[in-house]
Ligand code: ATP
């Protein structure tokens with residue numbers, strides 16, 4: 001096939017046969033977030049470029065190399081969001097949410113764009129589940145968001161993730177650290193990559209996050225931030241750890257984590273897997289107490305995380321985590337002849353209005369081909385309508401799992417089929433009476449409506 005063009009490199013199409021997995025993960029994270037008191041916020045896919053320059057930071061990889069930035073027809077510099085926090089923080093301030101009871105806890109499920117070298121787990125368009133808690137400076141808030149991510153992994157059955165935490169201090173204690181780092185890296189000036197050389201004066205801490213093998217080897221011997229924390233930052237970090245311990249969430253302290261975005265202060269953390277190759281960080285986040293002020297708002301503490309949905313799904317596939325399959329087709333209504341097809345169309349509409357997944361032939365297949373198709377759809381039940389069924393006003397309902405047949409009247413088809421589905425559902429409920437009479441069932445149905 002000679003298509004005029006293909007999808008953009010580093011983007012993925014989510015196809016119908018696979019989409020239930022992503023939907024399952026999305027539904028799970030939404031429910032968990034809401035149980036934790038975080039509610040959804042949606043912000044635009046693009047923002048003024050300066051928002052990201054200021055919040056993510058001029059010396060980061062994201063701003064220096066990865067942003068999709070362009071001029072719109074009005075000559076404004078626009079950037080596709082590379083991450084979710086900056087837009088959420090802007091919306092929090094712009095909409096005056098700081099006047100609402102604090103903390104304001106929000107979540108988002110959103111696409112992000114970064115011009116990166118595409119590889120497994122690294123895309124140019126990817127999706128993040130993110131949470132942000134605006135206004136809470138106490139260590140319990142750091143622990144709560146970490147617990148939220150932990151609960152997501154636990155609920156989904158994801159195994160073997162390690163939680164690594166660190167504190168990168170506040171601007172005050174970081175001054176001494178930056179000085180020590182600068183002195184250390186000065187000694188390796190001839191070996192550092194060009195990007196890191198330019199960071200040496202402006203933001204030596206960024207060198208710790210460089211992915212080049214030479215720089216990261218040099219970074220291993222660098223001074224450690226934990227040795228430079230001020231008393232307040234040290235107390236905060238100790239308290240975060242004691243909360244995690246009391247919630248029985250295992251973690252290790254990794255003094256090498258600095259995260260790739262400039263807005264972080266104090267707590268930073270990552271959930272890391274060694275089962276999906278080099279792109280092992282499934283979730284990363286931390287505290288960013290300076291960001292709201294940096295954007296022109298009142299000083300207010302905040303923290304959050306971003307979880308990569310594609311990376312999470314890669315890991316779940318690698319671990320063969322079971323995904324509950326959604327119901328696809330409760331009943332396939334096969335037909336022979338135009339009158340019968342018209343009747344199946346009517347019945348399908350009636351069933352669908354009652355929330356039942358019904359399908360009929362819209363393709364003009366032979367009966368045999370329709371039955372094959374029904375099988376491929378995984379229809380739980382089938383029924384065949386032809387002239388004789390239309391005449392007699394009844395048909396035979398076939399249970400595809402066990403092959404059993406039962407009569408079903410066409411004039412109360414939907415009601416009768418609802419009873420069948422209800423009886424099936426009750427079979428799965430422990431202690432339920434599977435031999436309910438038709439009157440009991442119709443009472444139950446009436447109660448459900
Ligand atoms: P990495 O170290 O892998 O480059 P990062 O530090 O740039 O990640 P963040 O900006 O903190 O990542 O984003 C949070 C999460 O979003 C990451 O942990 C990851 O799961 C996901 N993520 C980031 N960049 C990509 C990408 N290009 N493709 C797919 N997922 C990504």
Ligand code: MG
Pocket residue numbers: 061260
């Ligand atoms: Mg990155």
